[in-house]
Amino acid sequence: MIAILDYKAGNLTSVKRALDHLGFPSKITNSHEEIRKADKVVFPGVGAAGKSMESLAELGLDRLLLELFDEMVPILGICVGLQVLFDSSEENQTLCLGILPGEVRRFPEKIYSDTGDLLKIPHMGWNAVSFESDHPVFRGIPEGSEFYFVHSYYPQPADRNMAVGMTEYGITFASAVALRNLAAVQFHPEKSGSPGLRLLDNFCRWNGIL
Amino acid sequence: MLSKRIIPCLDVRDGRTTKGIRFKDNIDVGDPVEMGRYYYEQGADEIVFYDITASSERRPIMLDVVRRVAETIFIPFSVGGGIRTLEDMRDVLLAGAEKVSVNTAAVLNPDIIRQGAEAFGSQCVVLGMDVKKVQVSSKIPSGYEMVINGGRTYMGIDALWWAHEAERLGAGEICLNSIDADGTKTGYEIELTRLISANVRIPVIASGGAGEPQHLLDVLNQGLADAALIASMVHYGTYTIREIKNFLSENGLKVRSSW
Numbered sequence: 001m002i003a004i005l006d007y008k009a010g011n012l013t014s015v016k017r018a019l020d021h022l023g024f025p026s027k028i029t030n031s032h033e034e035i036r037k038a039d040k041v042v043f044p045g046v047g048a049a050g051k052s053m054e055s056l057a058e059l060g061l062d063r064l065l066l067e068l069f070d071e072m073v074p075i076l077g078i079c080v081g082l083q084v085l086f087d088s089s090e091e092n093q094t095l096c097l098g099i100l101p102g103e104v105r106r107f108p109e110k111i112y113s114d115t116g117d118l119l120k121i122p123h124m125g126w127n128a129v130s131f132e133s134d135h136p137v138f139r140g141i142p143e144g145s146e147f148y149f150v151h152s153y154y155p156q157p158a159d160r161n162m163a164v165g166m167t168e169y170g171i172t173f174a175s176a177v178a179l180r181n182l183a184a185v186q187f188h189p190e191k192s193g194s195p196g197l198r199l200l201d202n203f204c205r206w207n208g209i210l
Numbered sequence: 211m212l213s214k215r216i217i218p219c220l221d222v223r224d225g226r227t228t229k230g231i232r233f234k235d236n237i238d239v240g241d242p243v244e245m246g247r248y249y250y251e252q253g254a255d256e257i258v259f260y261d262i263t264a265s266s267e268r269r270p271i272m273l274d275v276v277r278r279v280a281e282t283i284f285i286p287f288s289v290g291g292g293i294r295t296l297e298d299m300r301d302v303l304l305a306g307a308e309k310v311s312v313n314t315a316a317v318l319n320p321d322i323i324r325q326g327a328e329a330f331g332s333q334c335v336v337l338g339m340d341v342k343k344v345q346v347s348s349k350i351p352s353g354y355e356m357v358i359n360g361g362r363t364y365m366g367i368d369a370l371w372w373a374h375e376a377e378r379l380g381a382g383e384i385c386l387n388s389i390d391a392d393g394t395k396t397g398y399e400i401e402l403t404r405l406i407s408a409n410v411r412i413p414v415i416a417s418g419g420a421g422e423p424q425h426l427l428d429v430l431n432q433g434l435a436d437a438a439l440i441a442s443m444v445h446y447g448t449y450t451i452r453e454i455k456n457f458l459s460e461n462g463l464k465v466r467s468s469w
Contacts, residue, residue: 013306017281047331113211117434120411122333124383125436126213126255126466146213146466148286150333168211191286191308193250193469 002026002204003038005065005081007055015044015078018190018197024204030059040204041068043184045080049104049153050092052080062097069099069182074208076137076200077184082177083153085184091153100179101158111170119170122152129165129175129187136210137183137202138164138176145195147187149175154186181208213466214430214458215255215437216451217415218444220245222291223263225271243278249444250283252451253469257283258311258385258439261291269298273305280306290338290385296325303330311385313338314358317365317372320379327380336415337381341369341402342389354402361389370405377410384410385439387417395421395442403433415439423449423457430463 004015006028019026019042026042029035043065045052056062068075077085084096089104096104111119126146131138154173157163165176165185175186183203189196221228226240246257259279261272269292276289289302290311299310299322310330316323316337326335342361346353354369373384386406388399398419407414416435420426426438443449455465 013304014280014308017306018284021281021284046333120413120436122382123212124333124413125215127211142468145468191284193285195469197284 001038002040002042003035004028004042004044005035005061006030007052007059007061012044014188015042015190015200018200019204022197022201022204030061032060032064035061035064035068038073040074040076040206040208041065042076042078042203043081043085044078044190045082045084046150047080048091049080049083049089049094049096052084053094053096056084056097065097066099069180072181072208074203074206075182075184076203077182078190079151079186079188082155082184082186085182086155086157089153099182100155100162100177100184102156102162103158104153104155106153107170113170122150123154123169124150126192127167127169127175127187129167131165131176133164133178135164135178135183136206137178137199139202141195141198147175147185147189147192147196149187151186180210211464212436213255213464214435215415216253216426216454216458216465217256217258217437217439218249218254218451219258219260219417219439219441221260221262221441222272222275223261225275228262242275243282246279246287247282249451250285253455253466254285254451255466256285256437257287259287259289259291259307260311261289263292269301273301276302276305276307288336290336294322296322296329299326299330299334303334309334309336309383311336311338313340316376317356317358317367320375323376323379323381327382332380332382332412335381336383336385337373337376338385338387339369339372339376339406340387340389341399343399343402352405354405357389361392369402370409373406373410377412381412383413383415385415385417386435387439388419391419392417394419397421397425398429398433398435398438400429400433403429403435407434407436413437423454426454427458427461427463430458 163174167175288309352370356367413436417439
């Protein structure tokens with residue numbers, strides 16, 4: 001069973017529906033007992049980093065996530081679920097979980113396209129991810145596949161080797177990161193058509209070992 | 211770089227799509243769920259459902275449609291039509307939509323935008339704008355006025371002012387419909403789209419007037435739109451989404467070309 005962490009962070013049901021479609025049993029839950037019994041954990045998120053950290057702390061899920069990471073349970077972070085894995089976020093100057101070294105920053109106010117147009121923030125819509133390593137979760141996804149993004153903040157891992165997927169939007173940022181038994185993406189695989197479903201399928205089959 | 215989005219719009223009445231659609235023999239052409247899946251498989255970047263009946267007693271039918279669509283398509287989809295309250299928004303989002311579009315209710319009660327953005331995040335809240343070209347005046351300095359009731363009621367509100375105001379209140383996106391161009395198939399209102407898109411920082415979806423791929427190219431280039439809504443040009447099988455995207459791509463626009 002795959003636990004989808006429930007900490008009141010937006011549209012959790014869309015992840016569940018994608019896993020249902022792929023045929024993997026899952027449960028939306030914040031029960032420590034159930035999460036501990038799960039083979040894998042999906043850590044989704046929509047909304048602000050500050051509020052997310054508050055909810056996680058209230059439910060004791062912050063500590064639980066650190067323990068699961070240490071115990072080598074496969075974890076997939078999505079969107080804000082990726083962002084709060086880092087040390088800190090510029091969004092409301094939030095101190096985050098610190099599982100991944102690095103910080104989450106806001107897109108600069110003035111970023112431009114190749115043709116010189118001022119880019120809009122949030123970064124919303126379909127954009128390409130170039131995967132730079134042969135990681136089990138990102139395997140078999142065709143080069144140049146596009147994924148659906150909605151965000152105003154982006155991760156800046158302290159260690160360049162953690163960035164396994166890169167995306168360009170005025171700047172080049174790490175849109176997929178991985179460390180040991182943890183993989184995390186800034187985009188929404190559950191809303192990204194077949195490449196996204198492939199990624200989720202890969203994760204559901206991954207034992208957390210590289 | 212972001213791809214320009216191509217978004218089919220389905221008008222739903224009593225849980226059925228209102229326009230007959232000519233694509234495949236094995237599809238129930240009136241079933242919005244089948245059609246949603248068809249467009250998903252054809253490469254739509256997003257899908258919009260518009261409940262054109264939208265009275266409160268019909269809401270449960272639409273929620274059932276939203277629920278069934280959410281089970282079969284794995285791209286964003288938004289739902290609009292008759293959304294009046296925070297509860298309406300919550301119902302649609304819980305049923306599985308990513309975004310909810312407010313139009314008339316927001317003009318009458320702008321605070322619904324702020325409430326929706328606060329409760330669900332700006333990315334969920336799309337402002338639908340129905341706009342008509344009018345004489346430039348001190349009240350309507352942009353020459354574009356907000357209308358409701360399908361263009362019958364003029365609101366005395368400047369469209370550009372309203373777009374700014376909605377952005378300030380927390381709208382995450384604007385779906386900009388030109389009542390003058392709507393249904394004409396002679397092209398989008400480029401001037402209007404450019405005016406709004408150049409003056410807000412949130413994405414703008416152009417709507418109304420699409421009849422051929424060139425119209426999309428024009429509004430995405432000159433109109434500075436981030437996305438284009440299409441209806442009859444794909445509903446009647448005149449073009450496929452693939453054909454439209456190929457055309458745009460051949461003309462230098464970045465679109466999502468594999469799915």
